Amino acid sequence: MREIVMQMDNVTMQFGGVVAVDSLSLDIYKDEIVALIGPNGAGKTTAFNVATGVYAPTNGRVLLRGKIIAQGHPTGKMKHMYAGTHIGEYNKLISHTPDKICQMGMARTFQNIRLFKNMTVLENVLVARHMRLNAGFFQSALNLNLHEERRLRRECSDLLDMLGLSDLMYENAASLPYGKQRYLEIARALATDPRILLLDEPAAGMNPQETDELSDFIRKIKEDFNLTVFLIEHHMNLVMDISDRIYVLDFGKLIAEGTPEEIQKNPAVIAAYLGVEEE
Amino acid sequence: MMKNTRSGSYAQPQEKTVKLSTVLSALVILLVYAAVFVAEQTLPSTSILFTVLKKGATYALVAVSMNLLNGFTGLFSLGQAGFMLIGAYAYGILTIPVEQRMNVYQYYDGGIVQFALPVVPALIIAGLCAAAFAFLIGLPVLRLKSDYLAIATLGFAEIVRTIFQWDKLGFLTNGSNLLREYPTFNDFNIKGADGEVTLYLSTLVPFIIAGVCIALIVLLLRSSYGRAFMAIRDDEIAAEAMGINLAKHKQIAFCVSSFFAGIGGAMLAMYQNTVQAKAFTSAMTYEILLIVVIGGIGSVTGSCISSFLFVACSEWWLRFLDQKQMIGNFEVPLLRNGFRLVVFSIIIMIVVLFFRQGIMGTKELPDLFKPRRGGKKPKRSVKEKAEQAKENAKEALQAEEQITLTAAEAAETGAAVAAEAAGEEAASLKDKAEEAKEALKEALAQEAAAAAEAETVEGGEA
Ligand SMILES: Nc1ncnc2c1ncn2[C@@H]1O[C@H](COP(=O)(O)OP(=O)(O)O)[C@@H](O)[C@H]1O
Ligand SMILES: [Mg+2]
Numbered sequence: 001m002r003e004i005v006m007q008m009d010n011v012t013m014q015f016g017g018v019v020a021v022d023s024l025s026l027d028i029y030k031d032e033i034v035a036l037i038g039p040n041g042a043g044k045t046t047a048f049n050v051a052t053g054v055y056a057p058t059n060g061r062v063l064l065r066g067k068i069i070a071q072g073h074p075t076g077k078m079k080h081m082y083a084g085t086h087i088g089e090y091n092k093l094i095s096h097t098p099d100k101i102c103q104m105g106m107a108r109t110f111q112n113i114r115l116f117k118n119m120t121v122l123e124n125v126l127v128a129r130h131m132r133l134n135a136g137f138f139q140s141a142l143n144l145n146l147h148e149e150r151r152l153r154r155e156c157s158d159l160l161d162m163l164g165l166s167d168l169m170y171e172n173a174a175s176l177p178y179g180k181q182r183y184l185e186i187a188r189a190l191a192t193d194p195r196i197l198l199l200d201e202p203a204a205g206m207n208p209q210e211t212d213e214l215s216d217f218i219r220k221i222k223e224d225f226n227l228t229v230f231l232i233e234h235h236m237n238l239v240m241d242i243s244d245r246i247y248v249l250d251f252g253k254l255i256a257e258g259t260p261e262e263i264q265k266n267p268a269v270i271a272a273y274l275g276v277e278e279e
Numbered sequence: 280m281m282k283n284t285r286s287g288s289y290a291q292p293q294e295k296t297v298k299l300s301t302v303l304s305a306l307v308i309l310l311v312y313a314a315v316f317v318a319e320q321t322l323p324s325t326s327i328l329f330t331v332l333k334k335g336a337t338y339a340l341v342a343v344s345m346n347l348l349n350g351f352t353g354l355f356s357l358g359q360a361g362f363m364l365i366g367a368y369a370y371g372i373l374t375i376p377v378e379q380r381m382n383v384y385q386y387y388d389g390g391i392v393q394f395a396l397p398v399v400p401a402l403i404i405a406g407l408c409a410a411a412f413a414f415l416i417g418l419p420v421l422r423l424k425s426d427y428l429a430i431a432t433l434g435f436a437e438i439v440r441t442i443f444q445w446d447k448l449g450f451l452t453n454g455s456n457l458l459r460e461y462p463t464f465n466d467f468n469i470k471g472a473d474g475e476v477t478l479y480l481s482t483l484v485p486f487i488i489a490g491v492c493i494a495l496i497v498l499l500l501r502s503s504y505g506r507a508f509m510a511i512r513d514d515e516i517a518a519e520a521m522g523i524n525l526a527k528h529k530q531i532a533f534c535v536s537s538f539f540a541g542i543g544g545a546m547l548a549m550y551q552n553t554v555q556a557k558a559f560t561s562a563m564t565y566e567i568l569l570i571v572v573i574g575g576i577g578s579v580t581g582s583c584i585s586s587f588l589f590v591a592c593s594e595w596w597l598r599f600l601d602q603k604q605m606i607g608n609f610e611v612p613l614l615r616n617g618f619r620l621v622v623f624s625i626i627i628m629i630v631v632l633f634f635r636q637g638i639m640g641t642k643e644l645p646d647l648f649k650p651r652r653g654g655k656k657p658k659r660s661v662k663e664k665a666e667q668a669k670e671n672a673k674e675a676l677q678a679e680e681q682i683t684l685t686a687a688e689a690a691e692t693g694a695a696v697a698a699e700a701a702g703e704e705a706a707s708l709k710d711k712a713e714e715a716k717e718a719l720k721e722a723l724a725q726e727a728a729a730a731a732e733a734e735t736v737e738g739g740e741a
Contacts, residue, residue, distance in 0.1 A: 052520060054516070054520075097519065097524070097525075098516075098519045098520050099519050099520075099521075099522045099523055099524045099525070100524075102519075102520060102521060102522040103522050107520075107521075108520055110516075110517065110520075114514045114516060114517035114520075115513075115514070115517070116509065116510045116513035116514055116517065116518070117513050117514070118509065118512075118513050118577075118641065119506070119509055119510065119513060123506055123509075126503070126506055127506050127507060127510040127518065127521055127523070128521045128522065129503075130503050130504075130506065130507045130510075130521075130522065130523060131521075131522035131523065131524075132522075133503050135503075137504060137531065140502045140503050140504055141495075141498060141499040141502050141504055141535075142495075142498055142502075143498045143501060143502055145503075149502075149503070152503070188521060189521075192521060192522055
């Protein structure tokens with residue numbers, strides 16, 4: 001059996017009366033590129049937010065490399081409002097903050113770019129290495145870890161070099177063109193040394209040529225960094241091109257799962273998504 | 280809050296320019312210290328200049344400590360006066376000479392503390408006491424949304440002020456009575472056998488204490504932790520997603536900031552010769568907040584410069600507004616006790632409303648010596664260039680505004696310190712404005728070109 005890197009078991013996320021994600025179960029295997037698609041408002045970003053610890057699931061659980069990183073069941077007022085299923089299966093509450101989950105090897109990018117705007121490109125990447133710092137607070141605060149700092153800067157500038165951002169290293173992150181900002185977000189996520197990388201609409205706002213370049217790029221970093229990739233995307237060319245498997249979400253519910261060929265033929269998918277919006 | 284599009288010298292500087300700008304900055308700082316030393320030996324020690332310099336150095340440290348939190352970590356705290364009070368009292372209580380205790384604590388049988396520490400350890404303990412209080416407040420509050428911190432710290436400052444005046448604690452705090460007789464800045468002057476001062480150090484020493492503390496803060500800001508703080512300020516959600524433990528890092532920033540505010544409080548005690556809890560009001564915190572805003576939120580250099588300007592205005596240059604002035608038989612209207620504060624408030628409102636970036640924006644001293652980047656920029660599409668140029672043009676307008684401000688400041692005051700600072704400032708800003716004006720011209724040309732290009736493309740497609 002191949003190793004499962006990330007697993008969601010019956011995850012439900014309910015905001016007030018809105019069930020954004022409804023009993024979602026999925027498995028991401030090592031070395032896969034898996035896509036999560038679905039119309040706007042289907043709950044894709046919410047699923048990412050639950051996986052990365054931004055929201056605690058209303059019900060269900062998430063596992064990262066075999067460890068439960070989030071588990072919950074409806075509590076308080078939600079007990080009465082809960083509109084999902086699988087009640088009573090996840091009694092123990094477990095939750096980790098996003099930083100802990102990141103340290104455990106899951107990194108992400110954001111649909112609406114979230115760079116550190118007043119910092120340079122290099123500093124943006126350096127921030128992602130902070131949690132792996134060897135020096136203690138006082139050693140670092142007094143700038144006594146010169147060797148380590150130098151090493152960090154070298155590593156980060158090498159990383160930027162690999163991603164074609166090295167000539168922008170000292171530019172302010174906010175001054176970068178849009179496309180480059182997306183690449184920088186990926187660079188920053190890679191700097192955290194992830195096992196699995198979650199990309200939320202990485203091709204948003206890109207033209208077809210840039211989208212093609214991005215496909216190659218994602219494949220390349222997957223190889224170079226030994227990654228598993230889980231991505232949300234609307235550009236069907238990219239999705240069909242690079243995904244090993246695809247999950248389709250509609251109104252929070254999983255409506256299909258399979259290889260790109262299977263998904264393209266799936267009538268439910270065509271009805272809910274492909275037929276309506278794209279092509 | 281107010282953010283600049285360009286980051287200050289915390290950015291990894293470009294290889295070659297780093298040395299020159301750092302060396303020049305070090306030189307400027309050295310010159311300031313040398314000037315202070317020389318002035319102190321030559322000018323009469325009663326000169327108001329020294330009052331301004333001593334209090335300015337004290338406020339500079341407190342302002343930088345506040346900037347560390349509000350400007351660099353994005354946490355809005357209003358507890359500075361409270362932490363200063365704790366520092367001031369800790370220092371006073373620990374350093375009053377044993378033989379003076381009976382006299383100072385006359386209503387409390389000499390108080391409970393019956394030893395006296397040397398100045399430096401007492402200063403460090405003063406900082407640690409403030410930091411310990413910060414830690415306790417931070418535990419519950421820093422986990423909540425950041426707005427709560429302002430309310431909690433403001434409340435804390437008021438409570439501390441009351442408790443320190445409480446007579447049941449008089450054995451420690453001397454109740455509502457003054458603490459005095461502890462070592463002050465004047466005690467750093469070296470006296471000869473005849474009691475005459477042979478070497479004046481009472482201004483240089485506060486400069487050294489504040490300088491060392493500010494240097495430590497700058498080192499912290501340049502470290503990996505400093506980057507983490509700024510990441511939290513720029514985008515908390517992203518910072519957390521990149522593995523930064525928000526609660527821990529906010530707690531560190533809060534405690535470090537309070538540590539230095541505590542030392543600042545001890546310095547204020549030394550400056551004032553006596554200390555009383557009553558004086559540490561929230562008005563003091565607002566003064567410091569204003570210094571931070573005027574200097575530039577996110578600029579250590581700005582906080583330092585504006586501290587001296589602020590203290591000079593309030594203690595010296597605007598004093599005349601509080602006195603009745605007669606020109607012949609004519610009494611100048613409005614000039615009477617309290618008018619200074621009105622003028623002061625108006626100046627501050629103007630700064631806050633129209634010069635949001637403050638004196639320095641997010642720039643630091645070394646940035647002023649760096650040649651403007653250019654030439655090495657990667658090639659960009661015409662459109663991007665045009666857009667960049669437009670932004671530069673906007674900056675030009677801002678820079679021009681600032682020039683008028685600083686120039687006006689210099690003209691109005693006519694004082695040496697301000698003139699120097701303003702001159703430097705104006706020179707660098709003028710460069711910037713001129714460059715940006717050129718950029719504006721370029722932008723217009725480029726826009727035209729871009730439009731033409733777009734037309735040809737569209738034409739071709741059609
Ligand atoms: N924090 C929140 N509070 C309330 N409703 C939310 C929240 N986040 C997402 N939602 C709702 O959940 C649904 C799914 O949103 P989202 O996950 O962003 O969709 P997608 O990423 O698939 O476009 C939407 O109806 C949205 O309004
Ligand atoms: Mg989304």
